[in-house]
Amino acid sequence: MSMELSLSVHALISGHRDPRFQAWRDRLRASWNPRTALLFDLYTPSAIPEFLAVRRDPGATESATAGAPEAPLRDHLRSVGGVRQLSAFARGVAAGDRRARKLLGNVTADYQTRAIDPYRRQIETIVTTEHGRRRRATEPDQVLGTLHPAISWRRPVLTLPLVGGCRHDLRLDGRGLLLQPCVFGARRPVIARFEDPEQQPVLLYPARINGPLLAEAEPTPSRTLTALLGQTRAAALEAVAGHGPCSTKDLAAHLGISTASASEHATVLADSGLTTKDRTGRSVTHRCTPLGRALLAGHLPALAPAAEGVSV
Numbered sequence: 056m057s058m059e060l061s062l063s064v065h066a067l068i069s070g071h072r073d074p075r076f077q078a079w080r081d082r083l084r085a086s087w088n089p090r091t092a093l094l095f096d097l098y099t100p101s102a103i104p105e106f107l108a109v110r111r112d113p114g115a116t117e118s119a120t121a122g123a124p125e126a127p128l129r130d131h132l133r134s135v136g137g138v139r140q141l142s143a144f145a146r147g148v149a150a151g152d153r154r155a156r157k158l159l160g161n162v163t164a165d166y167q168t169r170a171i172d173p174y175r176r177q178i179e180t181i182v183t184t185e186h187g188r189r190r191r192a193t194e195p196d197q198v199l200g201t202l203h204p205a206i207s208w209r210r211p212v213l214t215l216p217l218v219g220g221c222r223h224d225l226r227l228d229g230r231g232l233l234l235q236p237c238v239f240g241a242r243r244p245v246i247a248r249f250e251d252p253e254q255q256p257v258l259l260y261p262a263r264i265n266g267p268l269l270a271e272a273e274p275t276p277s278r279t280l281t282a283l284l285g286q287t288r289a290a291a292l293e294a295v296a297g298h299g300p301c302s303t304k305d306l307a308a309h310l311g312i313s314t315a316s317a318s319e320h321a322t323v324l325a326d327s328g329l330t331t332k333d334r335t336g337r338s339v340t341h342r343c344t345p346l347g348r349a350l351l352a353g354h355l356p357a358l359a360p361a362a363e364g365v366s367v
Contacts, residue, residue, distance in 0.1 A: 056109040058259065059178055060163070060171050062239035064094050065103050076239075079268045083170055091166050093158070096142040102134050105247070109171060110311025112290040113164040119311060121160030125151065173270035176297065178238045185236035185262040198234070202244050202260045215244060215258075230255050236262035280350055284324075287312065291320045295330050296343040296351055303339050 066076065067083075097104045106128050108119035132149040135141060147155030171178070207214045213225045213232065225246065237259050244260040281289045287310065294309040295301060301309070307317035321341050324330040329347035333340045343351075 059239050060109050061103050061107050062237055063170055066239050068095055068098055075264050075267050086169050088165055090162050093144050093162050096145040099135050099138045104131050107163050109167055111294055111309045112287045113168050114286050115311040116167050117160035117164035120163045121156045174268055181238050181262050182236050233257045235259050238262055288320050292329055292347055295341045300340045300342045
C-alpha cells in the first residue's frame with residue numbers, strides 16, 4: 056500500500072486524466088489540503104520516493120514516515136537534486152531536520168486519510184485478483200509476456216522499455232524478480248530497486264481495473280469512537296471487522312505495529328465485548344462482535360426491555 060500512495064502522488068503530478076480515477080480526483084480536490092503539495096517536492100518524472108510509509112493507523116503512518124531510514128531517503132533526494140533544485144522542505148528532510156521530518160510524516164498521514172483509506176478495500180481487492188490471475192501462469196515467459204508486449208525474458212536477462220522509448224537489459228543473476236501489480240501505476244511496467252545488486256528488483260505493472268475507483272460506502276471509525284477508544288484501538292476494531300477473523304500477527308501487520316502492541320489492544324477490545332478471542336494452541340484468532348460492528352456503524356443495538364416485577 057505504501058507504493059500505491061507514492062504512485063498516486065506521481066499520478067497527480069503527471070496530470071494523466073485516466074477516466075477511471077476521475078471520481079478519485081474530484082473527491083480529493085474537494086477536500087484538498089494545500090500542504091499536500093509539499094510531497095511534490097520529493098518527485099521527478101522518473102524518481103518516486105519509496106520511503107513514504109502507509110499503515111492502518113494514520114498515526115503509525117506519521118511515525119514510520121518521519122522515522123524513515125536515513126540512507127535511502129538521502130540517496131533519493133540526491134537523485135532529485137540532480138534534476139532540479141531542492142526546495143527548502145526537501146533540503147530539511149534530506150538533512151534530517153526534526154521539524155521537516157515531522158512535517159513529512161504529518162502530511163503523508165493526512166494524504167493517506169484522503170487519497171488511500173477511502174479506497175483501501177477496492178485497491179486490495181484489485182491487487183489480490185491480479186495476483187491470482189498471474190498465479191495461473193506457471194512459466195516465466197508466459198507470466199512476463201502478459202504484462203507488456205515489449206517485455207522479454209531470456210535467462211538470465213530481462214529486457215523492458217524505459218521512459219523515452221529506450222530499452223533496458225537487466226541481468227537478474229539469481230536475485231529473482233518480484234512482480235507487484237499497482238492500481239495507481241503507469242500504463243507501462245516500471246522496474247525498481249534494480250541498481251543495487253544486493254536487492255531483489257521489483258517490477259511494478261498496472262493491474263486491471265474494470266471500473267472507476269470509488270470511495271468505500273462502509274463506515275469507518277467515527278471521531279467519537281476514536282475519542283472513546285483511542286486512534287490505534289479504533290483502527291484495530293475496524294481492522295478486525297474488515298479483515299477478520301484474523302490472527303494477532305495479521306492484526307499487527309494491518310496496523311503497522313508490533314505483535315505485542317496488537318495483542319494488548321486486542322485484549323482490551325475483547326474485555327470490552329467488542330471482539331472475541333478464539334485460541335487454538337498458541338494461535339489466537341480475533342473476531343468482531345455485533346456490539347463492535349454496531350459501534351463502527353455509529354449506533355448501538357436495541358437493548359431488550361427489562362423484566363417487570365410480577366406480584367403473586
